[in-house]
Every structure is written in C-alpha cells, then in structure tokens.
Amino acid sequence: MPAITFIHADGKIERVETGEGESAMQAATRHGLDGILAECGGNAMCATCHVYVDESWLARLPAIADVEDALLDGTATERLPNSRLSCQIAITPALDGLVLRLPERQV
Amino acid sequence: MTVPNSPVIGPSAVPHLDVDPFAMSFFADPYPTHEKLREAGPVVYLDKWNVYGVARYAEVHAVLNDPATFCSSRGVGLSDFKKETPWRPPSLILEADPPAHTRTRAVLSKVLSPTVMKQVRDRFAAAAEARVDALLDKRSFDAITDLAEAYPLSIFPDALGLKAEGREHLIPYASVVFNAFGPPNQLRQEAIERSAPHQAYVAEQCQRENLAPGGFGACIHARVDDGEITATEAPLLVRSLLSAGLDTTVNGIGAAVYCLARFPDQWQRLREDLSLARGAFEEAVRFESPVQTFFRTTTREVELSGAKIGEGEKVLMFLAAANRDPRRWDKPDSYDITRRTSGHVGFGSGIHMCVGQLVARLEGEVMLMALARRIAKIEITGEPKRRFNNTLRGLDSLPVTITPA
Ligand code: HEM
Ligand code: FES
Numbered sequence: 440m441p442a443i444t445f446i447h448a449d450g451k452i453e454r455v456e457t458g459e460g461e462s463a464m465q466a467a468t469r470h471g472l473d474g475i476l477a478e479c480g481g482n483a484m485c486a487t488c489h490v491y492v493d494e495s496w497l498a499r500l501p502a503i504a505d506v507e508d509a510l511l512d513g514t515a516t517e518r519l520p521n522s523r524l525s526c527q528i529a530i531t532p533a534l535d536g537l538v539l540r541l542p543e544r545q546v
Numbered sequence: 547m548t549v550p551n552s553p554v555i556g557p558s559a560v561p562h563l564d565v566d567p568f569a570m571s572f573f574a575d576p577y578p579t580h581e582k583l584r585e586a587g588p589v590v591y592l593d594k595w596n597v598y599g600v601a602r603y604a605e606v607h608a609v610l611n612d613p614a615t616f617c618s619s620r621g622v623g624l625s626d627f628k629k630e631t632p633w634r635p636p637s638l639i640l641e642a643d644p645p646a647h648t649r650t651r652a653v654l655s656k657v658l659s660p661t662v663m664k665q666v667r668d669r670f671a672a673a674a675e676a677r678v679d680a681l682l683d684k685r686s687f688d689a690i691t692d693l694a695e696a697y698p699l700s701i702f703p704d705a706l707g708l709k710a711e712g713r714e715h716l717i718p719y720a721s722v723v724f725n726a727f728g729p730p731n732q733l734r735q736e737a738i739e740r741s742a743p744h745q746a747y748v749a750e751q752c753q754r755e756n757l758a759p760g761g762f763g764a765c766i767h768a769r770v771d772d773g774e775i776t777a778t779e780a781p782l783l784v785r786s787l788l789s790a791g792l793d794t795t796v797n798g799i800g801a802a803v804y805c806l807a808r809f810p811d812q813w814q815r816l817r818e819d820l821s822l823a824r825g826a827f828e829e830a831v832r833f834e835s836p837v838q839t840f841f842r843t844t845t846r847e848v849e850l851s852g853a854k855i856g857e858g859e860k861v862l863m864f865l866a867a868a869n870r871d872p873r874r875w876d877k878p879d880s881y882d883i884t885r886r887t888s889g890h891v892g893f894g895s896g897i898h899m900c901v902g903q904l905v906a907r908l909e910g911e912v913m914l915m916a917l918a919r920r921i922a923k924i925e926i927t928g929e930p931k932r933r934f935n936n937t938l939r940g941l942d943s944l945p946v947t948i949t950p951a
C-alpha cells in the first residue's frame with residue numbers, strides 16, 4: 440500500500456500507510472493524526488482538512504474541482520498556490536511517497 | 547428471520563420488529579430500542595409503519611451515500627410523494643435528487659460557505675458574550691428558553707435578514723416541519739392542523755422585498771440575477787433556511803449544555819482548554835443527535851447487506867443509533883469532548899449532508915467558549931422536561947444554576 444508523509448506545522452514528521460481507495464484525509468484520521476480535523480467527514484463541505492502539497496508533487500495530483508476551489512477560499516490559514524483539501528486527494532500507487540504539510544490550524 | 551441465500555425479495559427476508567420509533571414511550575428513552583434495532587440485523591422491517599430500517603453505522607452511511615438508489619425526491623419522511631400529496635410544496639434541496647439538487651445545493655453552499663462564516667464570526671461571538679452577561683445576572687434560569695433558544699434567536703433571524711415582527715412563528719414552524727416527516731400519528735396531525743398561520747408567516751418572509759440586504763436571504767435572491775436560480779425558486783430556498791436553520795441549532799446547543807451539565811469532568815476539561823469548544827459541540831451532536839432520523843425511498847430493487855428490498859420502499863435511517871453503534875465507535879455511550887468525531891452522521895453524509903453545518907458549528911463553538919470562559923459550574927436544579935417531536939430530539943426545559951468563574 441502506498442505510504443504518505445505529513446509534516447506538521449512544528450516540523451514533526453509522520454508517515455502513514457494508506458488503505459485501499461482511501462483519501463489522504465481518511466488515511467490521516469484513521470491513524471489519529473493531529474492537524475486534520477475533517478469535520479464534514481470528507482464530503483467537501485468544511486475546509487478543515489486543508490494541506491499544503493510539497494511542490495514536487497503538485498503536478499501529479501488530480502485537478503481541483505469547482506467545489507474544492509470555492510472551499511479553499513475559506514480555509515483557516517492562508518490559501519497558497521499549493522493548497523488542497525486532503526479529502527479530495529485519492530491515494531493511488533502513483534502517489535506513493537506524497538509529502539503534505541499541515542497548516543497551523545484548521546478552524 | 548434471515549435465511550442465507552434466500553431468494554425472497556421483500557420484508558419476509560429480514561427480521562421484523564414490533565417497535566414504534568415515533569411513540570412517546572420511545573422518545574422518552576430511545577436507547578434500548580436503538581440497540582435492539584442494531585442487533586436484530588443490518589436491515590430490519592418495522593411492521594408498525596411498513597418500512598425498512600437501518601440502525602448500524604455502515605448501512606446508514608451506505609444509504610446516505612447512494613442517492614441514486616435511495617432517493618429524496620419522494621420525501622424524506624414517511625409519506626411517499628409519489629402516492630400522497632405533500633403537506634407543503636416540496637423543498638427544492640432536501641426533497642430533490644440530482645441534477646435538480648446539484649444546482650440548488652450549489653447556491654446554498656455558497657451562501658453558507660467557510661468564507662461567509664469568517665465574516666459573521668465576530669458578530670456571532672459578541673452575541674454569545676452578551677447572552678452570558680444576561681445569564682450571569684440571572685444565576686438561575688431555564689437553559690432551554692434562556693440559552694439554547696435565546697442565543698440562536700438573537701443572531702440567526704438577523705443573519706437571514708428577517709423583519710423583527712412575527713419571529714415567534716419561527717420555532718413553531720420548524721416544529722411542524724420536523725413533526726411532518728413522521729408517520730400520521732397525533733404529533734404530525736396536530737402539528738399540520740395548526741400550521742396555517744406559521745406557513746403564512748414563512749411564505750411572506752421568503753419574498754425578496756421582506757429580506758434585509760446583506761443577509762443570507764438576500765444573498766439567495768441575488769442568485770436569481772446571475773441566472774443560477776429562478777425568481778420562483780428563490781423564496782423556497784429561503785424557506786429551507788427558515789425550516790432547518792433555527793430549531794436544529796436550538797436542539798444542538800441544548801444538547802451540548804445538557805451534556806456539559808451532566809458530565810462535570812468534561813465541563814472541567816473544556817474550562818481548562820477553550821480550544822475544545824468546537825469539539826465539545828460536535829460530540830454533543832453525535833451523542834444526542836438532535837436530528838434523529840430521515841427516510842429515503844428506493845428507486846429500484848436493491849440488495850443491502852444481504853437484504854433484498856423492492857422498488858418504491860421507504861427506508862428509515864436511524865442517525866442517532868448509527869452515531870452510537872459500537873461497531874464504529876469506541877465507548878459510544880460516553881460523552882468525550884476530545885473524541886475524533888469525524889464521520890458521525892448527526893449532520894447526515896453524502897450529497898444532502900447539512901448545508902448549514904458551518905453555521906451550526908460556529909454558533910455552538912462561540913456559545914460554549916463564552917460559557918466556559920466565564921462560568922465555573924453549571925448545576926441542574928430541577929427535573930429536565932423532554933420536548934416531543936417526530937424527528938428532533940431535545941428538551942423543553944432544563945432548570946440550572948450557574949456559578950461565575
Ligand atoms: C445542530 C444543528 C443541525 C443539525 C443536527 C442538522 C442536521 C441535518 C441533517 C441530518 C441533514 C441531512 C438531511 C438528509 O440527508 O436528508 C441536514 C440537511 C440540511 N440542513 Fe441541517 N442541521 C443543523 C443545522 C442547520 C442549519 C443551521 C441550517 C441552515 C442555516 C441547516 C440547513 C439544512 C438544509 C437546507 C439541509 C438540506 C441539504 C440538502 O438536502 O442538500 N441545518 N441537516
Ligand atoms: S473533510 Fe471536510 S472538506 Fe475535506
């Protein structure tokens with residue numbers, strides 16, 4: 440199974456194994472990772488699963504849909520060009536090794 | 547009882563239960579029945595109302611996330627809109643399926659987006675502080691009337707842009723709406739019989755000229771100018787906020803206060819770390835599930851966890867039972883404000899998941915934060931009284947005394 444790496448705002452690094460068909464958000468919450476709230480449970484309605492994607496991976500992610508784009512305007516910390524909602528990143532074998540940075544807060 | 551590989555389609559293949567989840571005795575204490583429903587099987591049949599039921603987390607989640615099979619356009623109450631005339635014109639969002647739902651949903655999502663929440667946050671927080679001022683003056687009060695109702699009433703109608711007159715119709719109207727999802731029992735019949743003045747008030751307030759500029763209502767009407775919705779659709783979408791936006795949060799905040807008053811260790815924890823306020827509210831929504839149930843109607847024959855259900859059948863989803871399913875939750879019957887609540891179905895799940903969830907969380911968070919910052923102790927000083935409704939769970943009165951911090 441592909442594994443992904445989360446880098447917390449304080450620099451702490453956590454690597455999590457993803458499960459079949461999981462999103463990055465689901466893998467994170469299943470491992471009890473702090474820093475991703477996911478209040479809407481992955482329904483693209485809350486913007487509390489915000490991550491900054493490591494630049495080298497950005498182009499390999501699926502495109503941002505309109506709903507995600509609108510939600511990203513409302514994230515608790517500043518939206519940057521590499522901002523994504525982790526519930527909208529489905530993990531595929533091609534994303535093995537993906538690096539995501541966590542914002543300081545989600546609300 | 548369930549027969550393995552049974553070719554039987556329909557009710558005979560699933561466990562039948564002789565319970566009425568809309569009876570007063572059930573509302574008084576639903577938990578033993580919830581357990582019975584969960585343990586009987588993944589899908590059950592309720593003879594009392596001739597409906598299927600799902601009470602385990604996995605099946606409730608599955609039904610919510612398959613709107614093509616389990617539709618909403620035939621009503622999310624017991625009444626099947628294909629067979630009976632709805633008591634009011636159907637909702638354009640709650641009682642709609644894609645693609646119609648997709649368009650109206652996009653409008654309300656924008657009106658109630660995280661960006662908009664940032665704009666109203668300070669106002670909502672200031673009103674919560676003002677409410678606590680008033681409560682500290684009183685010391686002893688009814689936590690339902692003076693807190694759970696008074697706070698949302700002090701902000702939500704204004705946020706919508708409603709006129710000052712007639713607001714006393716809002717909670718009674720919502721009570722009718724949520725009773726009407728139930729079966730034709732006394733609660734539903736009496737609610738509908740008395741609904742005319744409340745309906746008239748609501749219909750009037752949904753008109754563009756009656757909504758103050760800048761409010762959620764006016765923002766919905768503004769979408770008519772962009773051509774996203776028609777001028778006849780806008781008032782009905784405003785109606786959705788009037789129906790679903792007030793009484794739900796009254797019961798949500800009521801649930802949170804009732805939990806924190808009952809479990810002083812959790813109150814203490816919250817006082818020590820105010821950043822837990824949002825989680826404390828969310829956990830109360832899981833724990834009490836202010837919205838207890840919704841129905842769907844099958845659009846085709848379908849197999850759900852081994853049960854074959856025919857077309858046109860009503861399926862009752864026990865959100866509250868799913869939120870306490872031990873298959874999904876660790877210590878489901880304890881109220882724990884540090885719990886990871888992500889995935890609970892108190893706001894639903896999938897395409898119809900509560901479009902006002904951010905409003906609800908904001909109200910809950912700022913209210914609990916204001917309370918915990920300035921109050922040391924909340925004591926229940928009298929017998930809490932339950933309010934009975936076919937869909938909503940909450941109290942009618944909760945006498946408390948507070949000690950200032
Ligand atoms: C604690 C408070 C609340 C709870 C527990 C709650 C619960 C729910 C649930 C369970 C649903 C799903 C219905 C379904 O799947 O058929 C829903 C939908 C909805 N809620 Fe809420 N709600 C709350 C607050 C609000 C607020 C504050 C608003 C408006 C500002 C609102 C407006 C709506 C609307 C319009 C829908 C229909 C969405 C759709 O069908 O796409 N709710 N709510
Ligand atoms: S979990 Fe809510 S938007 Fe991703």
